[in-house]
Amino acid sequence: MTITDKEAAQKRTAMLADLRKERREKVEHAQSLLKGQQAVRKTLSRVMQGEPRSIPEIAAATNLPPHEVLWHITAMKKYGEVVEDGMDEDFAFYLYRLAKEPIHE
Amino acid sequence: MTNTLKIDALVVGGGIAGMQASLDLADQGYQVALVEKNPSVGGMMAGLSKVFPTLDCCSCITTPKMSAVAHHANISLMTYSEVQSVMGNEGDYQVRVMKKPRYVIEDECSGCRSCEMVCPLDLPDYDNEYGRGAHRVIYVPFSTAVPQKALIDIDNCIYCGKCLKACTTNAIDFAQQPEYVNIETTSIVLATGYKTTPYDAKKEYGGGRLRNVVHGMMVERLLAPTGAYGRQLRPSDGRQPDNIAYVQCAGSRDLTLGVDYCSRVCCMYAIKQAMLLAGALPMADITIYYMDIRAFGKGYEQFYENAKAMGIQFVKGKVARITEDENQNPILRVELIDQNSRVVERKHDLAVLSVGMLPGFDPNSMYGVPVDKDGFIKAPNPNISPTLTMREGIFATGTATGPMDIVDSIITAGAVAAEAAAYIQSHNGHRQLVAEQTERSVTHA
Numbered sequence: 072m073t074i075t076d077k078e079a080a081q082k083r084t085a086m087l088a089d090l091r092k093e094r095r096e097k098v099e100h101a102q103s104l105l106k107g108q109q110a111v112r113k114t115l116s117r118v119m120q121g122e123p124r125s126i127p128e129i130a131a132a133t134n135l136p137p138h139e140v141l142w143h144i145t146a147m148k149k150y151g152e153v154v155e156d157g158m159d160e161d162f163a164f165y166l167y168r169l170a171k172e173p174i175h176e
Numbered sequence: 177m178t179n180t181l182k183i184d185a186l187v188v189g190g191g192i193a194g195m196q197a198s199l200d201l202a203d204q205g206y207q208v209a210l211v212e213k214n215p216s217v218g219g220m221m222a223g224l225s226k227v228f229p230t231l232d233c234c235s236c237i238t239t240p241k242m243s244a245v246a247h248h249a250n251i252s253l254m255t256y257s258e259v260q261s262v263m264g265n266e267g268d269y270q271v272r273v274m275k276k277p278r279y280v281i282e283d284e285c286s287g288c289r290s291c292e293m294v295c296p297l298d299l300p301d302y303d304n305e306y307g308r309g310a311h312r313v314i315y316v317p318f319s320t321a322v323p324q325k326a327l328i329d330i331d332n333c334i335y336c337g338k339c340l341k342a343c344t345t346n347a348i349d350f351a352q353q354p355e356y357v358n359i360e361t362t363s364i365v366l367a368t369g370y371k372t373t374p375y376d377a378k379k380e381y382g383g384g385r386l387r388n389v390v391h392g393m394m395v396e397r398l399l400a401p402t403g404a405y406g407r408q409l410r411p412s413d414g415r416q417p418d419n420i421a422y423v424q425c426a427g428s429r430d431l432t433l434g435v436d437y438c439s440r441v442c443c444m445y446a447i448k449q450a451m452l453l454a455g456a457l458p459m460a461d462i463t464i465y466y467m468d469i470r471a472f473g474k475g476y477e478q479f480y481e482n483a484k485a486m487g488i489q490f491v492k493g494k495v496a497r498i499t500e501d502e503n504q505n506p507i508l509r510v511e512l513i514d515q516n517s518r519v520v521e522r523k524h525d526l527a528v529l530s531v532g533m534l535p536g537f538d539p540n541s542m543y544g545v546p547v548d549k550d551g552f553i554k555a556p557n558p559n560i561s562p563t564l565t566m567r568e569g570i571f572a573t574g575t576a577t578g579p580m581d582i583v584d585s586i587i588t589a590g591a592v593a594a595e596a597a598a599y600i601q602s603h604n605g606h607r608q609l610v611a612e613q614t615e616r617s618v619t620h621a
């Protein structure tokens with residue numbers, strides 16, 4: 072008996088719901104990490120709308136510690152959401168901007 | 177699910193020593209199983225940028241070997257696997273191996289990373305980037321990983337199902353369970369390698385507390401084109417450093433840490449990194465604070481001389497303490513040995529701790545193989561047979577036996593393959609003789 076795409080999707084959704092219920096504590100922890108990350112990324116994306124910026128500039132504009140900004144920018148660069156775009160006048164810091172066509176949805 | 181495998185040699189640990197030993201045995205026609213606890217083979221070498229003293233690209237040497245062990249007809253490669261028990265005796269060991277669940281069916285995964293691209297959560301990559309970079313909850317460990325297969329960090333999964341939708345080969349299996357393999361083997365080769373001295377072990381150096389105090393492996397990742405930043409940046413703020421200090425013997429020859437031996441590679445890797453940093457950051461000042469420089473191998477002294485000629489500063493001095501200023505610049509308090517032990521404070525913008533080597537694994541309880549006072553595997557005759565252990569049929573190679581560089585790890589891998597091959601031959605030959613004698617006596621009866 073073959074199952075339709077719709078039936079397969081329903082089965083998948085039910086299985087995921089079961090897994091979320093079964094592993095609730097861990098899922099809740101991961102969800103809170105994701106929420107935190109989404110909030111930071113939203114702020115970063117907002118301040119990176121215009122000209123390319125350095126880590127300290129982004130940190131100052133977002134009130135986030137520079138090392139945290141660096142970690143997020145590193146992650147976003149790895150997954151194609153941010154690109155490097157030159158250096159500052161003193162050749163001390165690289166500048167970053169949002170990628171035109173992010174790979175991440 | 178349990179499978180059974182009958183082989184000549186089980187190699188435990190898939191770093192350069194274990195991979196080379198496996199290849200040397202397999203090329204002679206022996207059946208080998210290579211068990212690696214991490215999701216990829218390669219060991220520490222897979223994380224290095226370039227190698228001293230030739231400055232060859234490390235991936236260019238390691239990746240072909242990683243690929244060769246995965247494709248060799250005589251090698252069964254088991255990654256993300258651990259030995260659970262070892263039974264039996266000389267020449268006749270029964271070993272149980274557990275394959276940990278990746279939650280991805282290895283045979284189905286094509287390593288395309290579509291799942292990774294849609295996964296919504298980034299986590300710090302501690303395994304490969306020492307927390308500086310990130311990977312997703314579902315991820316392929318690194319770009320040259322072998323096998324190129326994804327795995328899921330199940331404890332951080334929210335089961336959103338995006339990976340399931342993105343995977344075109346239906347490789348994801350959230351219900352995956354550990355699998356077991358029973359192995360019958362004539363010999364065992366331990367190639368379990370080393371770990372570095374924790375860089376926060378010496379509290380006065382501030383490792384793990386001061387952001388711009390890093391360790392040697394972190395700098396390897398700063399220098400590797402595949403590293404997290406893809407650049408040489410300070411972890412505190414992403415600035416290019418231009419005054420870098422190396423602190424030698426930061427975890428070796430130090431009785432306060434219980435490590436009285438020299439780790440043998442730190443002088444050379446510091447010199448290598450200093451030269452590579454000087455190439456990448458031509459305006460940077462680089463100072464190496466050392467007690468003695470031990471450039472012991474072929475071409476190593478010349479390498480040291482080249483570094484001096486490039487303008488790397490070598491200062492004979494012992495660093496007592498590292499603090500930082502308001503801009504998170506490390507301040508080193510140094511006793512200058514060559515200047516009547518005068519104590520000075522020097523400001524740098526990045527400090528690198530040249531951490532040493534500790535044994536990666538204690539095989540005593542599982543394999544009945546004792547270790548020396550330093551924790552590395554004990555050899556009954558270290559001068560004549562450095563790859564033998566105190567237990568017949570069990571051999572050791574690479575940094576599992578003591579600190580050494582890649583060249584020596586490869587040499588001892590060749591040596592262990594020769595010892596193990598001779599043992600397998602004599603043992604299997606003996607077994608065949610006994611079988612023939614038994615058959616003869618039965619026929620004559």
Ligand SMILES: Cc1cc2nc3c(=O)[nH]c(=O)nc-3n(C[C@H](O)[C@H](O)[C@H](O)COP(=O)(O)OP(=O)(O)OC[C@H]3O[C@@H](n4cnc5c(N)ncnc54)[C@H](O)[C@@H]3O)c2cc1C
Nearest residue numbers: 189191192193213219220227228369370392574575581582
């Ligand atoms: C910062 C730094 C830079 C260096 N640069 C150089 C250089 O330029 N040139 C050079 O010659 N040397 C260099 N070295 C030294 C080099 O890294 C080692 O000589 C070499 O990697 C040792 O290889 P190995 O196979 O013995 O150990 P490892 O690389 O440690 O491999 C051991 C493997 O065994 C696995 N393992 C451990 N326990 C188990 C277990 N119980 N079950 C299954 N698997 C297990 C581990 O996961 C690992 O994959 C450097 C070292 C450092 C710290």
